[in-house]
Amino acid sequence: MSEQYDAIITGSGSNGLAAAIHLQQKGLKTAIFEQASSPGGSTRTEEVTLPGFKHDIGSAILPMGVASPFFRNLPLEKHGLEWIYPDIPYSHPFADGTALACFEDIDRTAAQLYKDEKAYKQLFKPIVEKWSQIENNLLGPLSWPEHPIELLKFGFKALPSAKMLVNHYFKEEKSKVFFYGSAAHSTLPLQAIASASFGLVLSTMAHKYGWPFPKGGAGKFVEALLSYYKSLGGELFLNRKVEDVNELPEAKAYLFDLTPKQLLKLKGTDFPSLYRKRMGNYKYGAGVFKVDWALSEPIPFTNEKCRKSGTVHLGFSKAEMEESENSIHNNRVSDAPYVLLAQHSIFDDTRAPDNKHTAWAYCHVQNGSTADFTQQIEDQIEKAAPGFKDCILAKTTMNTQQLEVFNPNIIGGDINGGKQDITQLFTRPITQISPYSTPNPKVYICSSSTPPGGGVHGMCGYSAAKKVLKDHFEDLK
Structure with a gap:
C-alpha cells in the first residue's frame, strides 16, 4: 500500500478507536489495521449458543463507556448507540436469601x-x-x-x-x-x-453514572465509535495482521493497541536490548474462565434486588471471597469462586427470542489455566437462584487459552492488559516519563498496558494520541 498517512493505529479495541478518533478529530489522516475479521477487540457481540441469542463475548457492562471523559463527549447516540440502564447497577446476594443493592x-x-x-x-x-x-x-x-x-x-x-x-x-x-x-x-x-x-x-x-450497557450488545458501542470515526474520514482495514512495522504504509507515527508481549514480537521496531529486557519483565495478572448461557426464563434469583440488577456479584462470605481471590495467586483452586454475572435480556429484549434470556458470567483463575470451572460457577449461581440449572437451554465456555485466541491481547486470560497491582497501576508498562512512548520516536503504545489500565474507557488511547500530537503535530495539539 503506497498511500501515506499521518498516523496508523494497529488494533481496533476501545483504546485503538479512541486514539484514532482523537487524531482524526484534529484533522490528521489516519487508518486502523485490525488482525481479526471483526473490529472491537474484546468488545464484540455474537450468537454463540443458539440462533437469536446475542452474547457479549468479552466486555458486557460498560460503565466507563459512559463515564469516560473522552467517550462521553462523542456524539455516539447520533451514530446508533442507545444506552440501557438497569433498575439496579449491581447487587450482592447472601446465603440467607437477603441481598444488598448498589442503587444510584x-x-x-x-x-x-x-x-x-x-x-x-x-x-x-x-x-x-x-x-x-x-x-x-x-x-x-x-x-x-x-x-x-x-x-x-x-x-x-x-x-x-x-x-x-x-x-x-x-x-x-x-x-x-x-x-x-x-x-x-x-x-x-x-x-x-x-x-x-x-x-x-x-x-x-x-x-x-450507573452501570449501563448498549442496547443490542456491547458490539453496538464499537459500531457507533466506528461510524463516528468514518464520518471524520478515518479508514479501517480488517484481516490485516501486522508482523512488521515496515509492512504498514508510511506515517509519522504508529500507535499499537497491543500488550508488551505482542509488541516485542513485532519486527521493525528497532528497540534497544535494555528496553526489551524491561518490557519483558512486564507482569500479567490472573485470567478468567467465562460462560455464556441461553436460558428458557430469567435467572430465578431468590431476592428481588438481584432480579432487577444488571450485574450480580456472587461470594457468600468475607472468608470465601478472600480465599477465592487468594487461591488464584497461590496455586490453589477454590470450589466456591467469586463470580461476576451479567444479565442483559431482562432489560433488553433484543438479546434473545421472545420470552427467552441470556446470561454471562466468569470467575478468576490462574493465568493460562485450561481447567473447566463451569460447575463451580453454576453451583454459585444456584445458591442464590435455586432452579437456575433447569433454565439452561445451551451454553458455551471459554478458558484462558480460548480467550487469548479470541483476542490476542488477553494474555493467559488477563482481561486487564497486565497485572494492576501497586507496581503497575500508574507506571505501566515500565517506569518512564511517558508510558505511551518507546525508544523509537515513531512507535507508541495505546493499549490497556498503559495508564489507566483495563476497562472500556478509551483513556489509554486518548492519552497516547495526545502524546503523538505533542511530539509530531505541535500546532494541532
Whole structure:
C-alpha cells in the first residue's frame, strides 16, 4: 500500500478507536489495521449458543463507556448507540436469601447497611461529589494534580487493601462482602495494596453514572465509535495482521493497541536490548474462565434486588471471597469462586427470542489455566437462584487459552492488559516519563498496558494520541 498517512493505529479495541478518533478529530489522516475479521477487540457481540441469542463475548457492562471523559463527549447516540440502564447497577446476594443493592442513590444504598449506613455515606459521598476534580488524574498518566487536596483525600482511601478499608469503615459482615464484590474486579488478592481503589472507583461510577450497557450488545458501542470515526474520514482495514512495522504504509507515527508481549514480537521496531529486557519483565495478572448461557426464563434469583440488577456479584462470605481471590495467586483452586454475572435480556429484549434470556458470567483463575470451572460457577449461581440449572437451554465456555485466541491481547486470560497491582497501576508498562512512548520516536503504545489500565474507557488511547500530537503535530495539539 503506497498511500501515506499521518498516523496508523494497529488494533481496533476501545483504546485503538479512541486514539484514532482523537487524531482524526484534529484533522490528521489516519487508518486502523485490525488482525481479526471483526473490529472491537474484546468488545464484540455474537450468537454463540443458539440462533437469536446475542452474547457479549468479552466486555458486557460498560460503565466507563459512559463515564469516560473522552467517550462521553462523542456524539455516539447520533451514530446508533442507545444506552440501557438497569433498575439496579449491581447487587450482592447472601446465603440467607437477603441481598444488598448498589442503587444510584447513595442514601438509599446506605440505608440497607444498618450500623454501617453512616460509614458508607462518609466513604462515598465525598468521592462522588468531587469526582470531576480528580477523574482526569485517575484516568491518565502520572501528572501534577489540578486539585491536589481532593486527590490526596481519595488516595488515603484508595491505596490500602480492600480488606484494610472494609475493616476500618464497616462493622457488618455483609457490608464488607458487598464492597468486596466491586473491589474484586481488580483480580488482585483482597489483601493487596490498592485493591480498595477498584471498589471505590467502580462503586462511584454506579452512584454517579450507573452501570449501563448498549442496547443490542456491547458490539453496538464499537459500531457507533466506528461510524463516528468514518464520518471524520478515518479508514479501517480488517484481516490485516501486522508482523512488521515496515509492512504498514508510511506515517509519522504508529500507535499499537497491543500488550508488551505482542509488541516485542513485532519486527521493525528497532528497540534497544535494555528496553526489551524491561518490557519483558512486564507482569500479567490472573485470567478468567467465562460462560455464556441461553436460558428458557430469567435467572430465578431468590431476592428481588438481584432480579432487577444488571450485574450480580456472587461470594457468600468475607472468608470465601478472600480465599477465592487468594487461591488464584497461590496455586490453589477454590470450589466456591467469586463470580461476576451479567444479565442483559431482562432489560433488553433484543438479546434473545421472545420470552427467552441470556446470561454471562466468569470467575478468576490462574493465568493460562485450561481447567473447566463451569460447575463451580453454576453451583454459585444456584445458591442464590435455586432452579437456575433447569433454565439452561445451551451454553458455551471459554478458558484462558480460548480467550487469548479470541483476542490476542488477553494474555493467559488477563482481561486487564497486565497485572494492576501497586507496581503497575500508574507506571505501566515500565517506569518512564511517558508510558505511551518507546525508544523509537515513531512507535507508541495505546493499549490497556498503559495508564489507566483495563476497562472500556478509551483513556489509554486518548492519552497516547495526545502524546503523538505533542511530539509530531505541535500546532494541532
